[in-house]
Amino acid sequence: MILAALLLVTQVATQDPRLERLDPDTRATVVAVLDSARDVGLPVEPIIQRALEGTTKGASGARIVAAVRRLAVDLGTARGALGTSASAPELEAAVAALRAGATPEVLAHLRDVRRPPLTIALSVLADLVASGVPADSAAAAVLALAPKARDADLVEFRRAVERDIALGAPPGAATSVRLNAGALDVYGTNSSSNNPNNPTRRSRP
Structure with missing residues (x-):
């Protein structure tokens, strides 16, 4: 059993030579995280990129492992909120929104009221918080x-x-003022019959 596990780790690591940049212990743990993510249908490229980013920045193996594990958990939370048909870019944007302070309930609500893709809406949410x-x-x-x-x-x-905000307005007040103006424009000029984001025309499991 131990030999089989070692062979599996070696095989997966060999499939992506980029992981050779990690030290052996870190690589083995990252590969295990990738395997677990792949088994439940999560995108693995963002996890690989996070590991490589840590290597580029000179992070320790422990910090790299912690970062990829956290990302895998967040991707799972995002997928749970957006549904199994959510794309990898949507999930990555959802992770950014979650880390900015949005709740899974907010993500699920957005899924219900907006036609996919949700990538831009989620990114705007995260950018506003930033x-x-x-x-x-x-x-x-x-x-x-x-x-x-x-x-x-x-x-x-x-x-x-x-x-x-750059001109000195408090962030919350700036958002409220622009929301009122934006809502009047959007809801006054677009009808549900011709808008591609009409939620009655979308569905997602």
Whole structure:
């Protein structure tokens, strides 16, 4: 059994030569995390990239292992909220949103009200928090705009909030003001019959 396990680790590691940059002990643990993620249908490339990022930055093996394990858990949480059909970019954006302070319930709500892909909406949420907007305010704003706003509308909303913050507006107030203006524009100019994000036209398990 031990020999079989060692052979399996060697085989998987050989399949991706990039992992040779890791020391043997770290590589074996990272491969085990990759195998577990692959077994439950999670994307493994983000985990590989996180391990390689740690190597590039000179992180210790223990820190690399902790980082890839945390990412695997977060990817699982994101997939649980978004559904099994969520794409790898959506899951990565969802992880960023979770780490910014969004809850799995917020992600699930976004899934229910917006047609996929959700990548831009999730990224905007995370970016707003990074700009200083409280996580609950950022989530509320994105959820309010999500049913009808186009991806381009969400990106412009984020840029407008960031401009106001740069000019000295409190992040929460900037978000509220821009949300009111953005909601009037989005809901006043787009109808549910011709908007691609109409939730009645989407489904996801």
